[in-house]
Amino acid sequence: MxxxxxxxxxxxxxxxxxxxxxxxxxxxxxxxxxxxSDAVVADVAEAVAGATRTLNRYPDREFLELRTALAAYLGHGVRAEQVWAANGSNEVMLQLLQAFGGPGRTALSFAPTYSMYPEYARDSNTEWVAGRREEDFALDLDAARALVEGRRPSVVLLPSPNNPTGTALPPEAVSMLCEAVGDDGIVVVDEAYGEFRRAGTPSALELLPTHRNLVVSRTMSKAFALAGARLGYLAADPAICDAIRVVRLPYHLSAVTQAVALTALRHAPELLxxxxxxxxxxxxxxxxxxxxxxxxxxxxxxxxxxxxxxxxxxxxxxxxxxxxxxxxxxxxxxxxxxxxxxxxxxxxxxxxxxxxxxxxx
Ligand SMILES: Cc1ncc(COP(=O)(O)O)c(C=O)c1O
CATH class of the missing domain: 3.90.1150.10 (Aspartate Aminotransferase, domain 1)
Structure with a gap:
């Protein structure tokens, strides 16, 4: 060989x-x-110094303080046990594929879309299926439903706004796909760019109470101006978070990352x-x-x-x-x-x- x-x-x-x-x-x-800003730099430096004093110990594996702060930031009644985080939303979504994809299972999205999605599928031995978007990069809802009903995916990845086109999804599309997938799979609405939506485009967070198979993924890399810190997170049913806890590596979120993200959240109005x-x-x-x-x-x-x-x-x-x-x-x-x-x-x-x-x- x-x-x-x-x-x-x-x-x-x-x-x-x-x-x-x-x-x-x-x-x-x-x-x-x-x-x-200098004020944020100073506060982050102080928080990192604080975390450094206990770097001989492993970090809080469940990062409860950070999950609570992320839940408060998201609003919409989201609770800490509905929040999960990792080193960038790329890692969050790979963990989702590790828990919900795998051999004999299918992940599905609609091209053109984020080019990492097929890589999460490949790396987790999940079959990859890509439907097509329309000329204007919107979804043809009837065709999307037919594809989901035909392929029965375990994971549907729906970026909103989509990368690289910028297209946001209407809430009816998210609801329809959550219903079409049913309890056989999860629907991940990847809102990496959610904060940049134009007025009148709602977040899928509003739909969380209605669909228990819905996952809304977010990141601090874009609107929060924190790409270098590597912090992505999601909101979902607590049972979905518990399933990810089974596949995550122990202590995957370093004490330094937790300290930086918590400090950034305290400065949310300025960073945003x-x-x-x-x-x-x-x-x-x-x-x-x-x-x-x-x-x-x-x-x-x-x-x-x-x-x-x-x-x-x-x-x-x-x-x-x-x-x-x-x-x-x-x-x-x-x-x-x-x-x-x-x-x-x-x-x-x-x-x-x-x-x-x-x-x-
Ligand atoms: C649609 C989409 N999702 C997720 C990500 C991952 O971002 P991060 O891992 O920095 O959170 C990106 C990055 O460009 C993206 O475009």
Whole structure:
């Protein structure tokens, strides 16, 4: 056997991840461009120092204080025993696949969607099924129901807003899919970008009391501007949290991570303070791109998908040559740009204008 003797289905694969390039304007991984203030830095440093005093001990395995604080942040009557957290929502969702997927079981979503989903399925030996979204990236509800009824998935992954398109799901779609799946599976509404929704788009948290198979996943990486801390979490029926506790590694959430996340939650109003700015900047960016004659998907997130280009790689490269990094992802011909500061978005507009003027399309 060829060395290393890795699982057959992993042989020759590259790890997932966008290029981490050191360029002046980084708009490629949907981060929040606003760094924490000096006041937040000082409080986090103090909390980490406090946690350091007991680093000879393992952390609280059940992280009850953090679960209580996350439940309070979520509101909607969510209780601590309905909350679970891990190192980023990627880990939360992998744990869900470990507990609810597995050999002989199926995970299902609708493409184009977040490219890590098939990897959670592959890594947990779960069969992967992807239905198609419509032209405008919305779900065709009848087709979605038919696919769920035909494939009987154990896990349905529904990002809202969707990455890379920015499309939010109406609550009727979530309810319909929860009912179609029934007690045979769980429906995970991945609200990684939930805080950036436009007014009038409700959170799936409202539906938790109605559907016991519903899981709402969130992260502190985006709106909270805390991607480097790695904290993702979910709200669900306590029985679902208990099932994850069986597969999680002991002490998976370090004392330092717990201290940082708790401190960040105390500063929630400040850390979330730029969400409105980012929403406005997104709407301005969408309008500007449309004014250039481009197609732009409706976005409820902190990024937008635009195109289409016969040679999107050439446009991506042209932007990079001008110091602006966007993401070459999604359906053929489209590019995704994360929303940065007004200065960064001006730099993006100048770079794209210059690339287009050179005739690159
Ligand atoms: C739709 C979606 N879900 C989940 C994540 C994972 O984020 P994290 O692991 O940082 O919480 C991302 C990250 O980009 C995402 O786009």
């Amino acid at each position: 060829a060395f290393p003797p890795v699982r057959e289905e992993l042989r020759g694969l590259e790890p997932y991840g966008a290029p981490q390039l050191d360029v002046p304007v980084q708009l490629n991984v949907n981060e929040n461009p606003y760094a924490p 303070g730029n969400v409105d700015l980012l929403r406005q900047e997104r709407d301005r960016t969408v309008a500007w791109l449309r004014a250039q004659g481009l197609q732009v998907a409706e976005s409820d997130a902190n990024f937008c998908l635009f195109g289409t280009y016969p040679d999107r790689h050439a446009v991506w490269q042209g932007l990079l040559d001008r110091g602006v990094l966007v993401r070459e992802t999604g359906p053929e011909g489209w590019l995704r740009v994360s929303i940065g500061t007004p200065e960064e978005m001006t730099a993006f507009q100048h770079a794209l204008t210059s690339v287009t003027e050179e005739g690159v399309r």
